[in-house]
Amino acid sequence: MNRAPPAMFRVLQVISALLLAVMLVGCASGGGANRVAAGKSLPAPDTTNSAGAYEGANDYRLGAQDLIEVSVFGVQELSKTVRVNSNGQISLPLVGGVMAGGRTIPELEKELAKRYAEGYLQRPQVTVFVKEFSSQRITMEGAVKNPGIYPLTGKISLLQAVAVAGGLDPLADLNGIVLFRQVEGKKMAAAYNMRELRSGRIEDPALYGDDIIVVEQSGSKSALRQFLQSVPAFGLFMAL
Structure with missing residues (x-):
């Protein structure tokens, strides 16, 4: 510390x-x-x-070292817990590197759903949960x-x-x-x-x-x- x-x-x-x-x-x-x-x-x-940051509020923007849990409904193999790196990126199965830093949780969910829908899944439902607000x-x-x-x-x-x-x-x-x-x-x-x-x-x-x-x-x-x-x-x- x-x-x-x-x-x-x-x-x-x-x-x-x-x-x-x-x-x-x-x-x-x-x-x-x-x-x-x-x-x-x-x-x-x-x-x-603000307080909403700790409740997953829409206005919280992810930062470096935040630990997030990504879940894709019905596809357990794609669920993963990842940490945002110093460049603001995360790496996930199938879609690879994705910019998470600076994005709100809904923005990241929308981007991931778009990526998985491009040749992988039909109407994927992606949920992002912040486990550690390290930033x-x-x-x-x-x-x-x-x-x-x-x-x-x-x-x-x-x-x-x-x-x-x-x-x-x-x-x-x-x-x-x-x-x-x-x-x-x-x-x-x-x-x-x-x-x-x-x-x-x-x-x-x-x-x-x-x-x-x-x-x-x-x-x-x-x-x-x-x-x-x-x-x-x-x-x-x-x-x-």
């Missing part, structure tokens, strides 16, 4: 400082576009990395045991992501879990209390590709720490 470089953490510290600055400006001006909303979930992102990644930073960049292999929540990263560092602040996400062209952030998440008193949020999770260290004097101390840390979010 690739570790996030020290430079990444410095970038996140800058983001945290900007977050605090924007929040203070928003408070001074009485709110507006930069607002903090307590008790609400962070919206889903506005990219092809989608999340970043775990701060006070977790194994910080780094992790591929998404399906649906995953914030608690599950912390577990994948080896759990929290003993010095982690349970009240200092911050999720950064791009929503409608804006960087947004939500702070969570680990005790509240574990108890089920607040919803365990689903994660999406390009999400960044930062776990603050107990006793830290960073800008992120000041932000967390200034607002209630449960399901709140703000636009940057």
Whole structure:
């Protein structure tokens, strides 16, 4: 698993400082576009990395290293699990190499049906299922045991992501879990209390590709720490 470089953490510290600055400006001006909303979930992102990607939605575009399962109804011999290579291609029985990268699932199904219909099968019914979304990644930073960049292999929540990263560092602040996400062209952030998440008193949020999770260290004097101390840390979010 690739570790996030020290430079990444410095970038996140800058983001945290900007977050605090924007929040203070928003408070001074009485709110507006930069607002903090307590008790609400962070919206889903506005990219092809959205929730639908993990449910086979039509707008998800396949990428390198995605693992897909191709099935042809009634022809078990043609069913195969393949990984999209670095050039975006897959190789299948009879039809050989097919470009999958950049295509949506319906687009690939249509292309494969066309290929199999050209001299092989009559009205083939092709189904494509994504088993691993390896082109989608999340970043775990701060006070977790194994910080780094992790591929998404399906649906995953914030608690599950912390577990994948080896759990929290003993010095982690349970009240200092911050999720950064791009929503409608804006960087947004939500702070969570680990005790509240574990108890089920607040919803365990689903994660999406390009999400960044930062776990603050107990006793830290960073800008992120000041932000967390200034607002209630449960399901709140703000636009940057």
